[in-house]
Amino acid sequence: xxxxxxxxxxxxxxxxxxxxxxxxxxxxxxxxxxxxxxxxxxxxxxxxxxxxxxxxxxxxxxxxxxxxxxxxxxxxxxxxxxxxxxxxxxxxxxxxxxxxxxxxxxxxxxxxxxxxxxxxxxxxxxxxxxxxxxxxxxxxxxxxxxxxxxxxxxxxxxxxxxxxxxxxxxxxxxxxxxxxxxxxxxxxxxxxxxxxxxxxxxxxxxxxxxxxxxxxxxxxxxxxxxxxxxxxxxxxxxxxx
Numbered sequence: 001x002x003x004x005x006x007x008x009x010x011x012x013x014x015x016x017x018x019x020x021x022x023x024x025x026x027x028x029x030x031x032x033x034x035x036x037x038x039x040x041x042x043x044x045x046x047x048x049x050x051x052x053x054x055x056x057x058x059x060x061x062x063x064x065x066x067x068x069x070x071x072x073x074x075x076x077x078x079x080x081x082x083x084x085x086x087x088x089x090x091x092x093x094x095x096x097x098x099x100x101x102x103x104x105x106x107x108x109x110x111x112x113x114x115x116x117x118x119x120x121x122x123x124x125x126x127x128x129x130x131x132x133x134x135x136x137x138x139x140x141x142x143x144x145x146x147x148x149x150x151x152x153x154x155x156x157x158x159x160x161x162x163x164x165x166x167x168x169x170x171x172x173x174x175x176x177x178x179x180x181x182x183x184x185x186x187x188x189x190x191x192x193x194x195x196x197x198x199x200x201x202x203x204x205x206x207x208x209x210x211x212x213x214x215x216x217x218x219x220x221x222x223x224x225x226x227x228x229x230x231x232x233x234x235x236x237x238x239x240x241x
Contacts (some may be wrong), residue, residue, distance in 0.1 A: 001180060002171045002216045006187070006194035010093065010166075011139045014077055015054040023214055025053040028077065029091060029141055029169060029197025029227045032057055032065035035081075041068050042197075047206065048074060056197070058091050060118045063104045070097045080104065081141065082127060083118040088155060090124065091169065091195065093137040103134065103175075124157075128164050139167035141196040143186060144179040162190045171196035173209040185194045 004026075015024070025048065031037035032044065034153060037059075048055070056077035057065040069076035078100035079093045094100045111117040131138060140161065142149045151158050162168075168187040171180050171194075187194055227236035 001177065002196050002213070002220070003184060003187075003194040004217070004220050006170070007196075008137065008167060010191045011054065011077060013095065015075060022052065022186045023217055025051045025055070025210065026213065027055045027197045028058070028079070028093075028139075028195045029172065030055050030057045030065075031059055031081075031199070031201060034062045034065040034068075035059035039108065039201065039203055039206055041065060041072075044206075045072055045074065045201055047083075052067075054091060056091075058197075060089075061112055061120060062110055063100055066100060067097065068138045072138070080108070082108065083114070083120060084124045084127065085119055085121050086123060086155070087119065088124045089118075089141055089149075090127070090165065091141050092131060095135055099135065101138075103131075104214065124161060128161070132164075137167070138165040139169055139193075140165055141169040141195075141197075141199065142172050142175060143168055144227040145172070145175060148209070152182075161204070162186070164194070165192065167193040167195050169196060170194040173198045173200055173205070173212065192230075 030044070032039055032041050054075050054077065056079040058079040060081050061083050063080055066076060066078050066080065070078070071181040077093050078097045078098045079091060080100065082091055082092050083089050094103070107127070111120040113120050113121055114155045136177060140151065143151050148154055155161070168183055170187050193200050198206055200206050200209060
């Protein structure tokens with residue numbers, strides 16, 4: 001269900017991936033108490049110490065969690081879940097923590113909604129135009145989510161947005177299987193790349209995603225191992241020697 005093979009090379013610079021590597025905790029949509037989550041940073045830090053990992057702390061219109069991860073030496077892609085005035089969210093990833101900090105200070109901090117922490121007072125097009133000039137990577141999270149997070153149903157301009165982003169989040173641990181499958185179908189239709197993540201708010205939910213990810217990585221490794229062994233049409237050569 002998790003589309004490991006559709007993840008962008010944008011993330012490869014943060015980790016030296018190996019074809020036969022052991023389990024790696026990958027999570028490109030993580031929240032901390034810096035937004036409205038109950039997953040504390042000390043718990044997350046302890047949780048990750050035991051595992052090879054690559055994560056992105058993407059708090060709602062906030063970067064304290066991402067900065068704390070950088071300072072603690074956690075292998076973290078600098079990111080933010082940017083919430084716009086109409087309720088549209090976009091995951092924004094940067095190569096450098098300094099770029100995230102600069103974007104936040106100039107374009108997010110002063111534009112936060114006075115009473116709704118998940119929103120700014122700028123629309124999605126305002127941010128898309130700004131981000132087009134920066135070295136960053138954009139992914140639409142929970143595109144087929146519940147209530148206002150169902151962008152397919154509630155955002156009449158979703159098709160325009162799909163043509164201006166790099167990826168769709170095709171696995172979100174808070175959503176049922178059919179909604180994630182639908183996100184994969186849309187990704188293929190628009191020929192975009194994929195991201196995935198837990199997007200959870202409790203420690204137990206994070207452990208649940210960990211277990212699923214472990215199973216998915218095993219299944220993916222088994223599939224790739226079988227592909228490596230398949231002979232080509234001639235029967236004389238193999239995909240990988």
